[in-house]
Amino acid sequence: MTNTTEWPETTLHDRLRRVSRTFVRLADTLVADFDIADFLHLLTEHCVDLLGVSAAGVILLDADGNLQVAASSSQRAELLELFAVQADDGPCIDCVRSGAPMSCTDLAAETQRWPKFTAAAAECRFRAAQALPMRLRDQVIGGLTLLNAEPGGADRADIELGQALADVATIGILQQRTIARGDQLTDQLQTALNSRVVIEQAKGALAQHGRVLMDEAFTRLRGYARSRHLRLTDLARAVGDGTADLAAILKHPRS
Missing domain, CATH: 1.10.10 (Arc Repressor Mutant, subunit A)
Incomplete structure (x- = not known):
């Protein structure tokens, strides 16, 4: 699906307000009680609200360079397991390794490429997936996965908005590091995973x-x-x- 969604004027106005409010919330990380776990959960929920996807999840690199689930838009066990599978294969691990977005409009056609992920996705009835890098210049800290129950997945405009949300979240995490008493980024990300x-x-x-x-x-x-x-x-x-x-x-x- 590549066409930009057409929105009625009143619906578009409401959506723009929600988008604006979301960016403000994701940019508000320079606070003493910043909670990275809650911050990442907010990111996934806003993705579902704004992008027309069925579910979203954040996968972060731990101190050893392995991918771990950090947040999910839903607490369903099977969805958490699906995101966890991406540590082995799937669009997100390819996205993090390359630092580039990955898009699959029909997961049923990718069973050889991502056997574990596509099998788990089929069990959860997801048929399309996009993975967006959480990166600032050459530094990749993880990936944002968008899942859809319908083939095609998010359209181009929504994917661009999703990448913008991922970028703002990444900048917020990296920016917050500067006020975290000198903690290293890997320590902060490990804290998110431990949380x-x-x-x-x-x-x-x-x-x-x-x-x-x-x-x-x-x-x-x-x-x-x-x-x-x-x-x-x-x-x-x-x-x-x-x-x-x-x-x-x-x-x-x-x-």
Whole structure:
């Protein structure tokens, strides 16, 4: 799909406002309580909201140069597994290695090229994928994957917007490094990956305690953190060590 989407005037105006608001939020990283885990989750959710894709995920390079899942627009286990598969094959690993965007409008035609990824994508009923590099000049820190349940995937205009979002997020992460007390970039990215593990554990505890789905558990966790001006990772850690009030978190209204 290469044609630019035609938007009615009122819908276009609303979309432009949402796009503008998104760029402002992604650029707001120069704060003392910057939470890279929540920041990356916001990026994936904005991609789904603005780009007309079914799901989005961020894969980052860890300290050893391996790709790891850092954030996903949904907390469905099978979707997280699909993103994890990209550490072995798929458009994102090729994108990160080359530093160039990768696009596949029909995943069914790429079974030999990406056998593990296409099999996992078929199980999740995704039929198209785009991977956009998170890079600044020659420095690639990861990739943004866009998935669509329909063949063709995102159109050219949406892919360009997706790349712009990835660029702003990358600049924000690199810029935030300068106020992080001299921490190296690899340390920050590893922190993001470690934070995901803590958040996954907290989601599991909340889901079990409240008998809710993982998506719901994550929504409550993040909503509670924001309402109390807490870092998402800090609250997740409190859930994990037993010092958080699980009932209060689960009672928090959906944001």
